[in-house]
Amino acid sequence: MFEKTVYRKRLYLLKRKRNIKIFFLFIIFTFTILLLFFGKIQIVKYDYYSGLSTRNIKKIEKLTPLRGLIKDREGNIIADNRLSFDLIIPRENLMGKRKIRTIKQLKKFLNIYNKKNKTINSLRNFGTYYLSDEDLSFKDVNYFYSNQEEFNNISLRISPRRLYVLGETGSSFIGYVGEANQKEIRKYNLNIGDFVGKTGIEKYYEKLIKGEKGERIQVVNSRGVLNKIIKSIPPKQGYTLNLTIDSTLQRKIEKLLIDEKRIGSVIVLNPKNGEILSLVSTPLFNPNIFTSYFSQQEWEALINKEGKPLINKTIKGLYSPGSIFKLVVGLAGLEERLISERSIVNCYGYKEIYKKIFHCWKTSGHGPMNLISAIEQSCDVYFYMLGKSLKIDVIKHYATMMGLGEKTGIDLVGEKSGLVPSRTWKKKIYNLIWFPGETISVSIGQGPILVTPLQIAQMFSIIANRGYYITPHLLKYYNNDKKKIFPKYKMKKVPIKKQNFEKIIKGMWRVVNGEKGTGKLAQVQGIDICGKTSTVQVISKETLKSKVKNKKEKRWSNHAWFGAFAPRKNPEIVVVVMIEHSGGGGEIAAPIAGKIIKMYFKDLR
Amino acid sequence: MKNLVKYFNYQLFFIPFLISLIGILTLYSIHKTNGSFFYEKQLFFLFFATICFLFFSVINLEKLLNLSTPFYSIIIISLIYLIFFGEKVSGAKSWLKIGGFGIQPSEIGKIFVILMIVKIFRKHFEGPIDFMDFIKISVIVGIPVFLIFLQPDFGTVLTYGFIILTFLIIFGLKKNLAILFIFLAIILSVVSWNYVLKDYHKKRIINFLHPEQDPLGYGYHTLQSKITIGSGGFKGKGYLKGTQKKLGFLPAQHTDFILSVFAEEFGFVGVTFVLWLFLYLFYIIYKIGVTSETIENIMLSGLVLGTLFFHFLINVLVCIGKFPVAGITFPLFSYGGSSIITIFSLLGLVENVYLSRFIKS
Incomplete structure (x- = not known):
């Protein structure tokens, strides 16, 4: 009995020892595994962790x-830079225990100025910091700095913002800047939160204007506290863009249109060198609103506002050229020798062509018309007959030569090309053949023909120069401290005989100065102005x-065009006025052009 | 006394002593960067721990076992006292202030919990643990665990769990109890996930499973620890030359992540050496255990071995990112007076076990 107990006791002890032995085998096995883990981290993946370790230390700041x-x-500044104060929170202050205090401080600061729409959830993550509120007012900044101890977990960042000194003036072509989207960040190598040109000059010359980023490499500890600066490259400011714009003239023209509540475009340029002196598109908008906080509603209100202020109508507005196109048809007739200055067409107020009646705008008829008087009085019948014999493809050939239906290549983004029809165009788009009857309306610039005001301005430069032009542009030169660069703009020739231009110009002179001229309201004492009116039915x-029920509704009113250059000999300026839904070109657009020409010659010189 | 010098197992003392010295060297390296004086205090604690080792190695084990109930009660009372009157130090009421010194009863308690287990189960001569046995051990360990849980100090709760785990390893479980156990574990984890664990615990666990989701948030510490270890490479960056440590990217350098700091400066070579020291220490304890002839001695050495091993293992796994950050220190190595005193006392008990085969006290 006793022996049995001793035996059982021994067996029991042996079992416990056996368990401990197995356990120790497990321990040895574990150590092997641990050693393998350390080997993997410290030997196999050494390069990887070593790299992470140095990145930990270096903080690269753009x-x-x-x-x-x-x-x-x-040399007057249009777009400048100003300082902006943004409320930011370093990332580490939103981590761990500090978070509660940070949020308390933030709430307090925002509540003081009743910015309840800016909650903690609206914080925007920029990696090393969070952006809470942008472009604080001076009152806010002042309050922050005088109570800095209270807000030690949040801080202010000072950064440059765009300031459009002239406000609304030139807004259509200057454009504006906004926060870069993903695509722009990749294209221009930017960081999140950087500003980039969104339209206009700001966008077209982004690469010149944006400057070069600087870099500061610092050694920091885990709290982001600076230990020392290793390397510092200061940023380089972008080039200054010196435009061809005369901001005084620009502003005066803008005021002229706004006072009369006109929606439309005005272009003033120097035909000799293509320099645009004014590029007006109304209504205007203030580009400064885009540089600070901007709500979705404000944005929608702006894009839906009557007259679409954000659309630059000088390059994006597409309109039928109307009677202005008669100049092209006339030139084509002369070049093709289908007419001479003396060829006569009798106008009875209408003409039956291809068994259809085509009316002249003057229902009583103009009587016998030659090219000069047909331009002067804008006789439709004369050009119906000329167009009929020219045929659509020849008209298209000359229109293209005069720069219509194609982008001018101005230094702005989003320019439209417009449209000049042809047989192939109709076949391609509608898969239909061209009917000769369609040519008749195109001859007076109606029907499927669309141009931009800038194209008309370019065409007037060609006529004013009697056969050459330089692409209209806005940039005269750009410079920084060290260099000054003038972009080269090439002179382009148009293969039309000079004497044919002279004949057309003679007609254009009579439009303003002739007894029965349609553009007499553009006259300015002492200045020889040549022009052409156009009234486009919409x-x-x-x-x-x-x-149409309500015929007096504005949107059914005609578009008014007036294009002009002056003086007749050795022209200095081209002026194109295009007013949407306003009435006749002679009544509405011509006087505006006259005032602008007067401003240019009498007031500015 | 003569016999004591003759039969004393010197390795059992000097190996852990060496590990602690290496720990103090590492604490000195930390002092060099942030000016903390952990190394000085730890040196004092090591001195005190040495006395405890000697005390527990010569004490009459039989008498100590008989006294373990009152000691155990004192621990429980002080833990209850802490719940009501304790001050929170870094989030937990675990410090008892006695004349300028702070001790953690939860740490010291491990000694007496182990002694209580030995006392109660020494008469146990039957096979695997049955239900009643399990209830007994659950109560012995459960009372202090519950009180520590209220502090709350989850890292220490976990180390108490190691004691039960080791106990089960030594004695084995009856089959039906094992099944019940697994079942309970599942229920417990579901319940604790939903009702007990705080959000930051859950985040730690989720983050541990998917560290790539939030490298700068809760995964930050684990990643930083791996970077610290990995950038040490084979030979290390050299003593006092750790950059990760220096720039403060690594949290809890003197406690949870002290091994990472060491690994950065001494590399794979240093880590292998420290691991070898631990393995050697475990071997010595194991050897003493399996050569003992009484159940008390086997149990005591086995429990000390298991508790120490799991404690060690979890900390290493945390450092290399294989276990969620648990708030467990590196035994002998990390800063902490109560911890080092407790471990040296436990090792002293193992020495006592060893000496008992030569000297009849």
């Missing part, structure tokens, strides 16, 4: 450069009569 200035031709008379 330094935002100042955007280049934009100046007008006189709806045919028959449709207006039969289908």
Whole structure:
């Protein structure tokens, strides 16, 4: 019995020892595994962790450069830089225990100025910091700095912002800057939160204007506290853009249109060198609103506002050229020797062509017309007959030669090319053949033909120069401290005989100065102005009569065009006025052009 | 006394002593960067721990076992006292202030919990643990664990769990109890996930499973620890030359992540040496255990071995990112007076076991 107990006791002890032995085998096995783990981390993946370790220490900070200035031709600043104060929170202050205090401070600061819409959730993550509120007012900044101890977990960042000194002036072509989107960040090598040109000059010359980023490499500890600066490259400001724009003239023209509540475009340029003196598109907008906080509603209100202020109508507005196109048809007739100055067409107020009646705008008829008087009085019948014999493809050939239906290549983004029809065009788009009857309406610039005001301005430069032009542009030169660079703009020739231009110009002179000229309201004492009026129907008379209820609605009114250059000999300026839905070119657009020409010659010189 | 010098197992003392010295060297390296004086205090604690080792190695084990109930009670009372009157130090009421010194009863308690287990189960001569046995051990360990849980100090709770785990390893479980156990474990984990664990615990666990989701948030510490270890490479960056440590990217350098600091400066070579020291220490304890002839001695050495091993293992796994950050220190190596005193006392008990085969006290 006793032996049995001793035996059982021994067996029991042996079992416990056996368990401990197995356990120790497990321990040895574990150590082997641990050693393998350390080997993997410290030997196999050494390079990887070593790399992470040095990245831990170095903090690379990109330094935002100042955007280049934009100046007008006189050196007046249009776009400048100003300081902006943004409320930011370093990332580590939103981690762990500090978070509660940080949020408390933030709430307190925001509540003081009743910015309840800016909650903690609206914080935007920029990696090493969070952005809470942008472009604080001076009151806010002042409060922050005088109570800095209270807000030690949040801080202010000072950064440059765009300032458009002239406000609304030139907004259509200057454009504006906004925060870069993903695509722009990749294209221009930017960081999140950087500003980039969104439209206009700001966008077109982004690469010149943006400057070069600086870099600061620092050694920091885990709290982001600076130990020392290893390397520092200061940022380089972008080039200053010196535009061809005369901001005084620009502003005067803008005021002229706004006072009369006109929606439309005005272009003033120097035909000799293509320099644009004014590029007006109304209504205007203030580009400064884009540089600080901007709500979705404000944005929608702006894009839906009557007259679409954000659309630059000088390059994006597409309109039928109307009677202005008669100049092209006339030139084509002369070049093709289908007419001479003395060829006569009798106008009875209408003409039956291809068994259809085509009306002249003057229902009583103009009587016998030659090229000069047909231009002067804008006789439709004369050009119906000329167009009929020219045929559509020849008209297209000359229109293209005069720069219509194609982008001018101005230094702005989003320019439209417009449209000049042809047989192949109709075949391609509608898969239909061209009917000769369609040519008749195209001859007076109606029907499927669309141009931009800038194209018309370029065409007037060709006529004013009697056969050559330089692409209209806005940039005269750009410079920084060290260099000054003038872009080269090539002179382009148009293969039309000079004497044919002279004949057309004779007609254009009579438009303003002739007894029966349609553009007499553009006259300015002492200045020889040549021009052409145009009144574009936006709806045919028959449709207006039969289908439209409220005929007095503005949107059914005609577009008014007036193009001009002056003086007749050795022209200095081309002026193109295009007013949407306003009435006749002679009544509405011509006087505006006259005032602008007067401003240029009498007030500015 | 003569016999004591003759039969004393010197390795059992000097190996852990060496590990602690290496720990103090590492604490000195930390002092060089942030000016903390952990190394000085730890040196004092090591001195005190040595006395405890000697005390526990010569004490009459039989008498100590008989006294373990009152000692155990004192620990429980002080833990209850802490719940009501304790001050929170870094989030937990675990410090008892006695005349200028702070001790953690939860640490010291391990000694007496182990002694209580030995006392109660020494008469146990039957096979695997049955239900009643399990209830007994659950109560012995459960009372202090519950009180520590209220402090709350989850890292220490976990180390108490190691004691039960080791106990089960030594004695084995009856089959039906094992099944019940697994079942309970599942229920417990579900319940604790939903009702007990705080959000930051859950985040730690989720993050541990998917560290790539939030490298700068809760995964930050684990990643930083791996970077610290990995950038040490084979030979290390050299003593006092750790950059990760220096720039403060690594949290809890003197406690949870002290091994990472060491690994950065001494590399794979240094880590292998420290691991070898631990393995050697475990071997000595194991050897003493399996050569003992009484159940008390086997149990005591086995429990000390298991508790120490799991404690060691979890910390290493945390450092290399294989276990969620648990708030467990590196035994002998990390800063902490109560911890080092407790471990040396436990090792002293193992020495006592060893000496008992030569000297009849």
